[in-house]
Amino acid sequence: AQSVTQLDSHVSVSEGTPVLLRCNYSSSYSPSLFWYVQHPNKGLQLLLKYTSAATLVKGINGFEAEFKKSETSFHLTKPSAHMSDAAEYFCVVSDGPSSASKIIFGSGTRLSIRP
Amino acid sequence: DAMVIQNPRYQVTQFGKPVTLSCSQTLNHNVMYWYQQKSSQAPKLLFHYYDKDFNNEADTPDNFQSRRPNTSFCFLDIRSPGLGDAAMYLCATSREGQGVSYEQYFGPGTRLTVT
Numbered sequence: 001a002q003s004v005t006q007l008d009s010h011v012s013v014s015e016g017t018p019v020l021l022r023c024n025y026s027s028s029y030s031p032s033l034f035w036y037v038q039h040p041n042k043g044l045q046l047l048l049k050y051t052s053a054a055t056l057v058k059g060i061n062g063f064e065a066e067f068k069k070s071e072t073s074f075h076l077t078k079p080s081a082h083m084s085d086a087a088e089y090f091c092v093v094s095d096g097p098s099s100a101s102k103i104i105f106g107s108g109t110r111l112s113i114r115p
Numbered sequence: 116d117a118m119v120i121q122n123p124r125y126q127v128t129q130f131g132k133p134v135t136l137s138c139s140q141t142l143n144h145n146v147m148y149w150y151q152q153k154s155s156q157a158p159k160l161l162f163h164y165y166d167k168d169f170n171n172e173a174d175t176p177d178n179f180q181s182r183r184p185n186t187s188f189c190f191l192d193i194r195s196p197g198l199g200d201a202a203m204y205l206c207a208t209s210r211e212g213q214g215v216s217y218e219q220y221f222g223p224g225t226r227l228t229v230t
Contacts, residue, residue, distance in 0.1 A: 034218055043119075043205055043221035044158070090157060103219075105157040 002027040004093045006106035014114045019063075019078040021109045023091035026072060033074045034092040035065055038108075044090065050074060061085070086113045118142070119222035121206050127228045128196050136191040136225045138206030147189040148219065149181060150205040158205055164189060165211065193227075201229045 007022040025031060032051045036044040048059025055067040065076045074091060091106040119140045128134040138147065145166050150158035162171045164183045178200070180192040193200055203226050207219040 036221075041203075041224070041226070043121075043223045044207075044219075045221070046218045049218050103160065108155075108157050110155075 002029075002031065002093055002095050002102060002104055004091050004104050004106040006089075006091050006109050008109050009107065010110045010112065012112040012114060013081050015083055016080050019076070019081045019085065019111065021076040021089050021091075021111065023074045023076065023106060024072055025074060025091075025093045027093055027095055029095045032094045033065075033067060034094070035059065035063070035074075035076050036090045036092060038088045038090065040087075047076070047089075081111075081113050083113050083115070086111055119206055119208055119220050121204075121222035121225050123225060124223060125226050125228070127230060128193075129230055130198065131195045134193050134196055134227070136193075136204050136206075136227070138189045138191070138222055139187050140206075140208045140220075141187070142208055142210075142220060143186060144208035144210045144220070145186070146209045146211050147183060148207040148209070149179075149189070149191050150207065151200075152203040152205055152224070161191070196227070196229045198229050201227055203227075 003026045005024045013019055030052055034049045035047040037047050038044045047063050048057045048065055050057050050067045058064045063078045065074055067074050089109045093104050095102045122137050148163040149161045151161055152158040160172050161175045161179055162181050178194050182190045203224045205224045206222040209219045210217045
């Protein structure tokens with residue numbers, strides 16, 4: 001069975017400092033992994049995805065994530081936080097072959113940015 | 116721009132009064148999903164359509180139904196809304212293929228209030 005764990009429910013950083021949002025997964029197959037961002041009262045927007053190509057994935061808005069199979073992790077990072085990054089972030093795992101019932105969301109990490 | 120559209124953005128209904136939420140997409144994706152998201156929680160998958168095939172999650176209450184008359188449109192019907200059904204309802208689409216999981220595209224959501 002697959003699962004995804006976001007290790008921090010809330011992360012607070014100062015503007016201009018690095019961001020690290022942690023995600024660990026469990027999957028019986030080669031997973032596809034995604035990070036989505038959700039601003040208040042908005043839908044979810046894809047930040048980046050890993051689908052068995054390069055293990056270091058670059059996304060939008062300066063975010064990137066590294067797939068580490070040995071650690072079953074897919075942590076999201078950004079070198080320098082911006083006030084507009086304040087939002088909820090979801091790590092998502094999906095096993096192939098295609099089946100929507102195997103899409104699993106993490107519980108989310110709320111990112112706060114201090115001025 | 117291709118997108119996922121949800122109407123209305125805000126819906127108020129009375130306890131027990133049927134309500135329908137709508138979703139349309141211009142992406143021509145073959146899969147459409149409905150999620151329920153309560154405050155500070157991850158989205159919870161209610162059901163999805165793979166083309167015309169309806170897939171209900173095991174724990175989705177019978178009170179929730181869905182229709183997909185064509186590729187572009189999908190509806191969520193709540194037959195007798197209760198206070199516990201107040202939530203954000205998110206529609207998403209994806210393009211599924213053999214052995215590959217593609218990212219989901221989310222609409223902005225409809226916030227349902229039950230009075």
